[in-house]
Amino acid sequence: MTQLKDSHIAPFGNVSAENLCRIAEMHPTPFYLYDEAIIVQKCRDVLSMPNAFGLTARYAMKANSGKALLQLIGAQGLMLDCSTLNEVRRARQAGIAFDRMMLTSQEVPLGDDRKDLESMLLEGLAYNACSIAQLQHAADFAVKNKIPLSIRINPGVGAGESVTRNTGDKYSSFGIHLANMDKITALIHEKKLTINQVHVHIGSGGDPEMWRDNIDRELEITEKYFPDAETVNLGGGFKEARMPDETAADIQELGYYAKERFEAFHRRTGRRLHMGIEPGTYIVANSGYLVTSVVDEKWSGPTGFEFIIIDAGMEANTRPLLYGSRHPFYVVSKAGKLLSSEYDLNTMKHEVDYRVVVGRCCESGDSQSLDYQGHIIPRKMADPDIGDYVIIGGVGAYCSAMSLINYNSHIQAAEVLLRPDGRIQLIRRRQTLEQMLVNEIDLEK
Numbered sequence: 001m002t003q004l005k006d007s008h009i010a011p012f013g014n015v016s017a018e019n020l021c022r023i024a025e026m027h028p029t030p031f032y033l034y035d036e037a038i039i040v041q042k043c044r045d046v047l048s049m050p051n052a053f054g055l056t057a058r059y060a061m062k063a064n065s066g067k068a069l070l071q072l073i074g075a076q077g078l079m080l081d082c083s084t085l086n087e088v089r090r091a092r093q094a095g096i097a098f099d100r101m102m103l104t105s106q107e108v109p110l111g112d113d114r115k116d117l118e119s120m121l122l123e124g125l126a127y128n129a130c131s132i133a134q135l136q137h138a139a140d141f142a143v144k145n146k147i148p149l150s151i152r153i154n155p156g157v158g159a160g161e162s163v164t165r166n167t168g169d170k171y172s173s174f175g176i177h178l179a180n181m182d183k184i185t186a187l188i189h190e191k192k193l194t195i196n197q198v199h200v201h202i203g204s205g206g207d208p209e210m211w212r213d214n215i216d217r218e219l220e221i222t223e224k225y226f227p228d229a230e231t232v233n234l235g236g237g238f239k240e241a242r243m244p245d246e247t248a249a250d251i252q253e254l255g256y257y258a259k260e261r262f263e264a265f266h267r268r269t270g271r272r273l274h275m276g277i278e279p280g281t282y283i284v285a286n287s288g289y290l291v292t293s294v295v296d297e298k299w300s301g302p303t304g305f306e307f308i309i310i311d312a313g314m315e316a317n318t319r320p321l322l323y324g325s326r327h328p329f330y331v332v333s334k335a336g337k338l339l340s341s342e343y344d345l346n347t348m349k350h351e352v353d354y355r356v357v358v359g360r361c362c363e364s365g366d367s368q369s370l371d372y373q374g375h376i377i378p379r380k381m382a383d384p385d386i387g388d389y390v391i392i393g394g395v396g397a398y399c400s401a402m403s404l405i406n407y408n409s410h411i412q413a414a415e416v417l418l419r420p421d422g423r424i425q426l427i428r429r430r431q432t433l434e435q436m437l438v439n440e441i442d443l444e445k
């Protein structure tokens with residue numbers, strides 16, 4: 001069993017029961033808390049991934065697109081993977097230059113959006129065409145302005161933590177499916193397009209073996225169809241271990257494998273391919289905590305459950321309901337004592353039993369412990385009093401960014417950053433009721 005340091009709630013990072021209470025005194029619950037030290041370490045990990053002929057790591061900003069986090073991650077040397085024009089605009093407002101971003105999107109920009117995209121391309125935004133229509137729309141402009149394009153291929157084989165996160169097989173609409181290669185090569189020749197990058201993202205959080213297999217598949221595609229490509233972008237999707245019984249992808253090992261395959265490709269073809277990766281989850285997931293207070297308790301009888309009702313739920317962390325994802329629970333008393341940690345359940349002195357953590361939404365799926373079919377799964381944890389804190393870990397990726405904001409008129413929670421020197425910085429204010437209603441219009445008389 002893991003040894004927890006001092007009053008640290010988890011074996012990684014700097015969050016302790018004491019600093020949680022200190023932060024909760026300054027910022028009322030619920031709020032998201034991010035541990036900067038973890039993000040910085042994760043950025044270093046991905047930037048040191050072994051490679052043969054150079055590496056570009058892009059942070060997939062959909063995972064968490066807050067301004068301060070983009071600035072923090074950008075300052076570590078990562079570029080950005082953006083999935084909408086608005087993500088590009090948002091990152092630009094955070095001070096990230098267009099030539100540090102690539103757009104990989106389901107959108108087909110028309111009208112003013114298309115003009116905007118073209119001026120971004122002139123300023124260095126990389127464009128990853130993900131459909132035949134996108135490629136057709138960009139072709140003439142790209143050729144006229146000597147802008148090389150990237151192309152996203154759907155290889156027909158993918159892997160995700162759930163079927164809804166597999167982006168590489170026939171059930172997925174992402175990228176141009178291999179079945180269309182004749183059409184694509186004809187278009188490339190007809191327009192005299194330069195395709196300088198081949199991109200495949202097979203899915204999120206799938207089996208690392210599948211990520212490994214994709215390297216060979218993508219190199220084969222590059223060799224067969226893309227003689228001008230200089231970069232092979234292997235996408236994101238590295239599995240992160242949010243729970244103690246999960247195993248994260250070994251990105252060093254994956255890097256060594258990729259290096260060996262890129263070197264073999266070089267021996268075979270004489271081409272030195274640059275490697276691209278674009279992790280989102282891996283960079284931020286375990287930096288994030290949703291800090292909540294216990295507001296009530298209920299019991300559904302001898303054959304039922306003990307419910308702990310907290311002041312945030314599915315509107316702030318939708319992943320359990322959406323995917324059946326598990327997140328670690330930490331219980332801290334209002335006096336700042338760690339009562340239980342997911343990472344040390346056996347040695348906690350306080351009474352630890354199976355309980356169900358639920359939010360306040362009028363929705364029976366508003367539980368933080370569900371399986372993928374929506375059944376409630378009680379979890380081992382201490383018995384908190386009303387007013388104590390229940391902290392949900394592993395929420396740095398796809399939680400704040402993918403929240404069901406304003407369901408039941410709950411307002412969007414604040415976001416707070418724990419700096420490595422112990423400073424606490426508010427990075428997003430809590431929404432107000434006025435902000436929630438600002439765009440609503442009265443019924444005409």
Ligand SMILES: Cc1ncc(COP(=O)(O)O)c(C=O)c1O
Nearest residue numbers: 060201204236237238279280281
């Ligand atoms: C094109 C692309 N790249 C990268 C990512 C990041 O994936 P993850 O957060 O699993 O690393 C995604 C996620 O959906 C994606 O669609």
